[in-house]
Amino acid sequence: MSQYLSDSSELSVTEDTKQDEHVVEAKAVPSVDIPTKSRPSILKRFVRRSRWTPPWCRQQPGREFGYNPSIVLLSAFASAVAAANLYYTYPVLNKAADDFGISYERAALIPQLLQGGYGIGILFLCPLGDVFRLRPLILTLTVATTCTWLGLCLASNFEVFTTLSFFTGFVTVSPQLLLPLIGTLAPPERRATAVSLVLAGMMMGLALPRVVAGIVTQYTPWRNIYWAALGLQCILVALMWLFLPDYPRPDPDNTQTFSRKYFNILGSIIRMTLTEPILAYGCLVTFLVNAVQASFWTTLTAHLAGQPFNFGPLNIGLFSMIGIGTTILIPVYAHFVIERFAPYFATTNGLLLTIVTVAVDCFTGDVLGIGGPILQAFGVDFGVQLGSVAYRAAVYKELPANRANVIFTACAFIGQLVGTSVGNTVYARGGWSNVGMFHIAFSLVTMMVIYLRGPREKRWFGWTGGPGLRLENGGAEKKDESSETEKNSTHV
Structure with a gap:
């Protein structure tokens, strides 16, 4: 019995010693941190999901x-x-x-x-x-x-x-x-x-x-x-x-760095304006017609607030509803006229409408009363937009649209600033009739500009190839294809 106890005690001591050795060995082994997958932040998850594109919007081979x-x-x-x-x-x-x-x-x-x-x-x-x-x-x-x-x-x-x-x-x-x-x-x-x-x-x-x-x-x-x-x-x-x-x-093209490509694009925008006649003429027309439009709407507030109308802010604001009517008519006119005729023809119609309505308001304002400003609001808003739409459509057909649009919008913006400044100055010095004369003068200058160059002319001035009043869809398509080929060759 004693021998059994001694043997068992020796066995237990031996096992305890082995366990201690294992513990020492385990302690001797350096601990290694096992990386755990952390959940992405809310912002990262939002960005990841926002970048997900629905299947029907994805660019795929063959689509x-x-x-x-x-x-x-x-x-x-x-x-x-x-x-x-x-x-x-x-x-x-x-x-x-x-x-x-x-x-x-x-x-x-x-x-x-x-x-x-x-x-x-x-x-x-x-x-x-x-x-x-x-x-x-x-x-x-x-x-x-x-x-x-x-x-x-x-x-x-x-x-x-x-x-x-x-x-x-x-x-x-x-x-x-x-x-x-x-x-x-x-x-x-x-x-x-x-x-x-x-x-x-x-x-x-x-x-x-x-x-x-x-x-x-x-x-x-x-x-x-x-x-x-x-x-x-x-x-x-x-x-x-x-x-x-x-x-x-x-x-x-991925061969250029972002900064080089970006500044090349900015340089090409300026270069296009100086080398492409259709773009230069379109920008000049856009500048002039936007100056007229901004001048009218800026001075209209002061005109309606004074004698003989004495309108409040709400009644003056309702005049903006006239602009809604013109925006509905513009696409209709574009479909039946701008798509079928040269830009100068569609723009001339708009400018003539502007000149006539401004003249009627300025010279018969006492007879028409509030009808004069309403008539001029329609004529100016509808007339000046025709030139912008006609020349944008013509330029988008021949040049890189995004770069051309930057110049168009910049010219429109500058025209609005100039029209606002000049319109306020003229109104302060001469009243509503003098503002109307300013609108007529700018409209006549615009008409002179668009008749300096025909639609088939390749140079900056002239009418080589005739008036080209009516556009031919086949020629437009052919021109589009050649333009696209030039764009692709430029990229290559």
């Missing part, structure tokens, strides 16, 4: 996203929503000034920064349309606009509000990427109609916000219009994410 009327309508809606962001502020400036405790003159800095940011964004963001794929670029800009707009809804400090206003204008340039895209995709026989529909969306975005914002601000707090606009912006983000096709990158 080409060509012209589609539904994309034109989506682009028109996107242009209206984005353009409206730049104009909600005007009717609410007095209420915003009271809310921030500042003067009206200081509050006027808000729309100036919005427009300034928009102009800078056009110059420096729109050329990215020739570097990156359009779907992720447009979605990024649309989401950025939504974020800055949310900041505008919440900002209680004037300095923060103005800073966000500048960045909102800077990223609200998606319409200027969609417009050349539609101009490129549309076939020659439908290009003018498609471009006019997107432009009509932009003009709707200019006209409606002033009316709606004026009505909402009159009965509710002024920030309500900003919250409503935020809801529209969120709807736009969802629609663009669901239905905007993933078009291939315009220039697939």
Whole structure:
């Protein structure tokens, strides 16, 4: 028994010793941290899911996203929503000034920064349309606009509000990427109609916000219009994410660095303006007609607020409804006239309408009463848009649309600034009739410009090849093909 106990104790001691040795050996082995999969952050998951493209929008071998009327309508809606962001502020400036405790003159800095940011964004963001794929670029800009707009809804400090206003204008340039895209995709026989529909969306975005914002601000707090606009912006983000096709990158060349390619594009924009007559003439026409339009709408407010009308802000805002009527008529005119005739013919009709309606208002204003400004509003708004649509459609047919659109929009922006400044100066010195004479003079200058060069002329001046009044679809298509070949050879 004792021998058994001693043997068992020795056995237990031996086992304990072995266990201790194993423990020592285990302790001697250095510990190794086994990496565990960490869950990605909420931001990373959001970015990953936002980059996911629905199957029906994906670019796949054998599938080409060509012209589609539904994309034109989506682009028109996107242009209206984005353009409206730049104009909600005007009717609410007095209420915003009271809310921030500042003067009206200081509050006027808000729309100036919005427009300034928009102009800078056009110059420096729109050329990215020739570097990156359009779907992720447009979605990024649309989401950025939504974020800055949310900041505008919440900002209680004037300095923060103005800073966000500048960045909102800077990223609200998606319409200027969609417009050349539609101009490129549309076939020659439908290009003018498609471009006019997107432009009509932009003009709707200019006209409606002033009316709606004026009505909402009159009965509710002024920030309500900003919250409503935020809801529209969120709807736009969802629609663009669901239905905007993933078009291939315009220039697939990967041999150049981003900075070199970007600055080459900026240089080519300037070079195109100096070497392509159709683009130079189109830009000059765009500058002149936008100067007339901006001058009219700027001075109209002072004219209606004074004698003999004495209109209030709401009644003045209702004049913007006339612009809605013209935006509906523009695509119809584009389909039946601009797509069939040379740009100078369609533009001449618009300029003649502008001259006649301005003359009737200025020289028979006492007889027509409020009918005079209504008639001139229709003539100016409808007439000047015809020239812009006609020359855009002609330029998109021959040149890289995105780069040409940057110059077009910049010229339109400068024309609006010049028209606003000159119109206010002329009105202060000579009244409404003198402003009308300024509009007639600029319209006549525009008409002289468009008749310096015929539609078949290859040089800067002349009418070689005849008037070429009616466009031939076959020739347009052939020209399109040769232009596309030149673009591809340039990329190679």
